Amino acid sequence: MATSSDHPEGPTAPSDAPTKIIRSLRRADGSLKEIFEDGRERITSANVAVTYIPDRQRCMVTWKNRGERILTQVGEAFPQFTVLNNGGVELYLPEGKAVIMHPPGSPLAERSAETSDVQTSFTLFLSRLHSASGTDTLPTLYAWGESNGFSRQSLYNMISQNRVPGLETLRRFRKATGKPIDWLLGEDVLNPVPQEGESSAVPAEAVPDHLTEEFVLIPRYDVKASAGSGHWHDNGEQAQFCMAFRRHWVESYLHAKKEDLSVVRVHGDSMAPLLQDGDNILVNHSVNSPQDGVYVIRIDGQVLVKQTQVLTGKKLRIVSVNATYESYTVDLSEENQTDFEIIGKVVWFGRQI
Template identity: 40%
Template sequence: MEELQQQSDFRQRLERLIGSEKPYAWAARNGLNKGSFTNMWYKGGVPRLGTAQKIAANSGCRVEWLLYGDGPMQDSAAKALENAQSAVLHAVQTAAGDTEEHEVPNSVQEEFCFIPRYNLKASAGFGTSAAGEEPMFYMAFRRYWVKNYLNASPRDLVVISVKGDSMSGVLEDRDTILVNTAERIPGEGLFVIRIGDDIFVKQLQRLPGGAVQVKSANPLYETFTVDLSRATGEFEVIGRVVWYGRQIA
């Protein structure tokens, strides 16, 4: 009975994290494989500690809260950051004036790191021949978030865009994605890869024997397998997708 109650309570907390997002899209964005997420979402399974830690790191919640419902959902530092962002949003909504931009203190710039945004076509060989490419512009991300939630270094991050519909349902055409180029070992999750001279955003799954399964979210595109031992020079992992942004209108 206690186990059933724990499963029910965990499912409620998971629903709170996912919110209005499509469950499998949320799972893919957080690097969870389909089987593991299906076990949690439909079969009432409670994840192992390693999986729970991954969910907590990506969602900004505490592991103890996620697994057992112990304590607050977020730690005090994360909650303080959320409150600060809410205060900024409130100030923006209530501010009056004719200026085109909001005036902010000079110290605010120190809170952000600026990540280069590359043109996808110009960077078709990113990681090899595109090393000398100049960014189109830079995008600002909060340093605290990059360090504490992505566990990444700003120098390893790049921004590109998604092209095409092969990942439709998870990533859409023209979505903006943040890629951690330090994570170049194929694993389970969303990765940017190079095949020949072309760049793709795909769901990868490592298979026994040194192979990688490359999957699309759109069922019109076939899944295929790459033998890493035979794909030298033709296949490369550029990095793992750690965030995406989308224009609504």
């Protein structure tokens, strides 16, 4: 795992002055790249310089008049990086990881050390785009984009702003790469969720073992969370197929355990436009106390997906996003005998376009 430090270690630490510059070149994005006699490389962009030390696989990020930070175990090649609007630097590391570093003394500096394993949504998208387009550098990505109808400027703006594109642009990327939008955004569905009446599901046991290292396999059950009339038929059978989500995303963003998650399908329109009929929702069953949010609940024998709002007096407001459905209040006090249970919180949804 990549780690960061404010201070170099020992007399030969990478903050020592590098040797003579043997080559300098101005890159297409306006930054200056310098190659040193000892093999180090330095790229200077705006008021930030990133130096790569190949023999120690380290990077040193230096802010003008603000100090430096060191990142270890960055791999065998100079990592791509982006200078953020807030002065931080995001470095893209092997295996799709990313590190955001901020100058010492800045309000965000303390958070930098905690993000060495954080994979931002944009970083994941950019990694997927590189993979789908068969490119491994920004210049080759720009060339690929221009040959597929994407202007160099639009791609540069997207990357420099760390911005995941909107739906229309994502559709164009889907057409150009042949990859589903969900895949480009980071989701991996090993076995597509079958429509009603289909039997194309693959047993979860058939998933190759090596995929379970990178992905968390979440069972998709043949039950239905109603967003309308209110029904969820659970026949008690085991899941016949699963959906795969990146383990890093589940553990670092959802802070969830695999065994606490399941996927079911939404039926009905009471949560439209937030949730549509046919959407698949990821439910975290460990989050089952009364809170504000979108939850799967059971009330009087019916299982629903609804928006909940905590009220005073141990009461919970049950709200449908669709205004044509009335909201109502549930009394959670001990003396009330209402058949009510919070099954879990909805933490993700997927939709076929």
